[in-house]
Amino acid sequence: MSDVQSTETTGSTHKAGVFDIRNIIGALMAIYGVILMLAGLLGEHEPEKTGGVNANLWTGLALLAVGAVFIVWARLKPIVVPEHVEAPDDDPTRPAPQRKRPPVH
Secondary structure (H helix, E strand, O other), X not given: OHHHHHHHHHOOOXXXXXXXXXXXXXXXXXXXXXXXXXXXXXXXXXXXXHOOOOHHHHHXXXXXXXXXXXHHHHXXXXXXXXXOOOOOOOOOOOOOOOOOOOOOO
8 A cells, every 4th residue: 555655756757668568579579560551442352262251451450459558558558667666686597698709819
């Protein structure tokens, strides 16, 4: 409860924004959806290969819908980045830092 009050009083919550993976996936799906939709509308339709269905058009529309769902999901439930994250100094599974080797002449 105190964490909620402290962020509300300071108003300094930081969100992932553009770097949220859902935005990136949604944008890529939407771009591919537009390309396939245009190919379905403007390209040659070969109904004998797809059983009479314009596969590019329908796949493009489906990708646009899924991309929109990802982007809306990211907008409605954004990822809040904590202001302070402590470094895991005592993690035994973390590899040790690599030492720089002097250049060989």
